Amino acid sequence: MTNAETDAGHAGHAPLPVSEAAALTDRITENVEEVIVGQHDAIEHILIAVLARGHLLLEDVPGVGKTMLARAVSKSVDCSFKRVQFTPDLLPSDVTGVNVFNQKTREFEFQSGPVFANIVLGDEINRAPPKTQSALLEAMEENQVTVDGETRRLPNPFTVIATQNNVEPNRTYELPMAEIDRFMKKLQLGYPSEAEETDMLGRIAGEHPIESLESVASVEDVLRARKTVSEVTVEESVRSYVSRLATYTRDHATLGVSPRGAIALVRASQARAVIDGRDYVLPDDVQAEVPTVWSHRIREGSGEAGADLVRSAVETVRVE
Template sequence: MDFETVARAILGNIEKVLAGKSEAAEAALVVLLAEGHLLIEDVPGVGKTVLAKALGRSVDCSVRRIQFTPDLLPSDITGVSVYNQVEREFEFKPGAVFANIVIGDEINRASPKTQAALLEAMEERQVTVDGTTYTLARPFTVVATQNPFEMEGTYALPEAQRDRFMARISMGYPDAAAELAMVRGRDSDNPLDELDAVATIDDVQNMIATARTVYVSPAVEQYAVDLAQATRVHPDLRLGASPRATLQLVRAAKARAAVQGRDFVLPDDVDVLVPVVLPHRLIPMRGAGSVEDVVARIVAETPVPAGTVQPS
């Protein structure tokens, strides 16, 4: 199947269980096709885990779910070497991270040591156990959820880990019509149980390859760099965007352009993605207000590239 057909099928599949959440569905697909990781941060009960599961069930690939708890160990994630008495040697038992899509539910409930077990996997697509490095499957995407308001029994993600998430989104509450439809339709049936895969792992790998070929003009590249640079010198920000953030912003913009049916990136692609790619990486100065407001001002003040952005 062609790129556009598969993209529409995946988005339609997700929206079967999350009506009215097309922006969240598109963000999840964009992150998957850009080979990034997604952090879904919102209050309980708005569909964070449902979105992650719907994405996993829409693609015929390996999916593992990790319920993060205070007693979860790093070896539960990465794996452990176990002595085989028959063979008289150690053999590696892979952990839950060995999957194409890893769903990390309530990631901020695990200890910092356990959270750190994901750092190497998320950045380098590999894990090292007892001095031996094991390569993870491709594609590899972590979709993690957390409640930003609950403090007791949680451990805030460190900046190094937040920076490894390509995007952070919030689900928000459903509108009245969507909530009423949910109340009427879910008395006895769980729509996730009826969700079938609409794309193969080969389809997704081909889509990733297509997204990589999307054209980004020098002007749009400079625009992304200007936005990142502005966060590093803004008086209201104590910590600006990293170079990794710039790379991931451009990569996500290419994937979004492909999902939108284009083979080139528009400045609009960058503008749409800045609010989900940059804010979770930034730290405001005391009394500066919300990071989201600061980022919105930076976007408004940064000149948009003029002239052609299409391949010649």
């Protein structure tokens, strides 16, 4: 399935007015903040990924709320949610599903895996071996999975929120670049401030607020907001600016930004424009989105991600 075919799945949904789409993101953000303290920007980045038809990777040390953040976002939207706990013994079929022989009907029946949901949380994705990680490649790029030669469509919308710990490197598997490049954004949450942590401790003294969190948006709302984002105007001058930024990374790194990365930046910038109440993209939107969309896609000689190179590109490449 091509991106065009995936986009065609949105054709039957009338776009929300930009003001309503912006209000929708505000409503979801405020709802998530009933559970998550001090992560306003991270919540916004997740919603941008969802509205821009992308996927998101959360990386940080254990215990900073990566999984809780993903759960709070999913509970704020009345949609299907599945969680996959990645472990060294997890098999690809544990993610995508498997055909099981039914003794009564004497036929094979497909039992869908947890990937068949609107929001899929891949918890500690780097604890599973590469073969299992690769089970998500087709799903993340084409919104479908193929099992025993038969291709099945995934729910619409479909978003993967994966977490990984950046500690215990000897007990984890590095994600291949082919998979990293499929994540629209990569975020690090960091530790809360003393005031934020004090607030958080007060909230969980009794029942955890995630247990009583109610949804404030429907799947239809999300699909219509996605349609709004897809129709945001991106002038040729802005597209050219993105291309020149991408060329800069390719000229100054061992592995620069791919065309997929350039597309992701444009789509994220469209979502950023909607959140700010506009139906057109500004270079400011591109500059706001490029650090989280491109840094993880770049590899320099040392093998490290290219956050510094992204900053250099923004400082060097002129807006025309």
